[in-house]
Amino acid sequence: MTYTCIDISDALPIIENNAAIVDIRDLVSFQTSHMANAISLTNDNVQNFIDSAEKSQPIIVCCYHGNSSKGAAEYLATQGFKEVYSLNGGFSQWSAMFPEQCETGQ
Numbered sequence: 001m002t003y004t005c006i007d008i009s010d011a012l013p014i015i016e017n018n019a020a021i022v023d024i025r026d027l028v029s030f031q032t033s034h035m036a037n038a039i040s041l042t043n044d045n046v047q048n049f050i051d052s053a054e055k056s057q058p059i060i061v062c063c064y065h066g067n068s069s070k071g072a073a074e075y076l077a078t079q080g081f082k083e084v085y086s087l088n089g090g091f092s093q094w095s096a097m098f099p100e101q102c103e104t105g106q
């Protein structure tokens, strides 16, 4: 299995299609602001996420600028997720384009 790189504008219909959004940035950055409904994925919770997630649900991986999300997306694809996307431009571009689609906190 592999993953697909998508642009910010491609993400909206995928999100509407019930995708999970996982954010792999550091926790302080995540808490400051993240994509609406994103969950923070860290080394500490990634295994639990993999074990409990529905593998057929689409997953969008978000990082800072869209580079490190590729490695994480590839990894998740090897763990059985069927539809994995890496978000080009990452949170920096998402927050610039869709500031109203961001939220703070956990």
Ligand SMILES: O=S(=O)([O-])[S-]
Residues within 6 Å of the ligand: 063, 064, 065, 066, 067, 068, 069, 090
């Ligand atoms: O998160 S990043 O690798 O795009 S700087």
